[in-house]
Amino acid sequence: MWRKTAIIAMAAAACMACGRRTALKAGTPSSLPAGECAATAKLSVPYPEIPTYLNGEEEEAGYVLMHFWDGVDFSDESWTEAAETMEEAFARFITVASLYPDMELSKQAVARLMQRLGEEAVPDVYDLMTGLADKYLYDPNSPLRNEELYITVLEEQIADPDLEDIYKVAPRERLRMALKNRPGDRAADFSFTTGKGGHGTLYGIDADYVLLFFHNLGCPACREVRQGIVSVTAREPAAGMLASGKLRIIALYPDTDMAEWVAHANEIPDTWINACDKAQEINEKELYDLRAIPSLYLLDRDKKVILKDFVNPEMLSDALTYSEAD
Structure with a gap:
């Protein structure tokens, strides 16, 4: 209230x-x-x-x-x-x-x-x-x-x-x-490369909810947010959603140092998609306003933005609880 x-x-x-x-x-x-x-x-x-x-x-x-x-x-x-x-x-x-x-x-x-x-x-x-x-x-x-x-x-x-x-x-x-990627709008699609050498697109992720985690390597604030996400997804409702595939998390490195990205791969949980923007599509096309990193976006099944550019992982739990009760 x-x-x-x-x-x-x-x-x-x-x-x-x-x-x-x-x-x-x-x-x-x-x-x-x-x-x-x-x-x-x-x-x-x-x-x-x-x-x-x-x-x-x-x-x-x-x-x-x-x-x-x-x-x-x-x-x-x-x-x-x-x-x-x-x-x-x-x-x-x-x-x-x-x-x-x-x-x-x-x-x-x-x-x-x-x-x-x-x-x-x-x-x-x-x-x-x-x-x-x-x-x-x-x-x-x-x-x-x-x-x-x-x-x-x-x-x-x-x-x-x-x-x-x-x-x-x-x-x-x-x-x-x-005006890009406002709550209620469909987020911009992009392609990515995964840590296992695969490729994918944002729109190709099949899940009721997608959490985008834009991060840098060796960034203390990014590490803190990552740990916060791990904590939130260890309890309900996020834990069950992550386990069932209803929630997918993509950790997206948007910069160019591929060697460092590979070296830090073990920092990303196995249940997440560890990805990078190897083609630099996000930066060159200015698909997202990444003025500061880390940055989180929560999307629904249609890839419409629920939460934009937030850094408090607890907001993820609140949003999932609210969305499921709606």
Whole structure:
């Protein structure tokens, strides 16, 4: 069940919290003087006043999302001197938008923010806010990374009539890549070579579920994710699915060092498909946006994407449980 009260509390914290850093800044000492909540005392992100006619906490949370930035003057250049306050508020806004059950409303809230920035923000504040969007929604290492919300950011940047074309080049390229292999879409097919000298294609794998594990050799993060997959698939429901062939796992090395790939072959469990992209089809055709590795994709029988570009193996167990119960 969605924890509505928690989301309301986070929305309030976004506007009223003082001196706390975001998840990406954990452990970094604040440069603000003790007792101050912003570099400029007059600047804050005030909490939206919720109308009494709204019906229940979910509607209230939706209202907070849509009106989160109403009290902010984006034409005020001094926001660049209170960047920490703005970053803290932005992180809370994205947290609420990511957890809210209606993703379409969350996208509308992000679009509204971007439209206001395009219409009102001075250049330095516009750069501050779009930089925060890049950091929290696009950076592979961000715990709040959310490609669906970032697609909305990119679409609004591209649609902004006042943004010069030169500043739309990067958003257009990022949007092109982000639109590949989205949840619900059929994943791009590719051919692969196996450790036993065989060949195959993604679409040729006959299974109800396919887990794609893009990895590099000698990569500590890849080893950690691999061990996590082994742990998850040692218990139900994944264990039985793997044993019966209902779930297949393909460990795909996308780079070019074939000798090293062969040397590391014993690291891949025998129940998995140990494969490489010997023809470099994935990289050359940009079939997948492999900005960071490791990367996991969970596909259904029709090779439609269930989960895209995730790294927490526990999400595999949750998704399989949910899909089987559906």
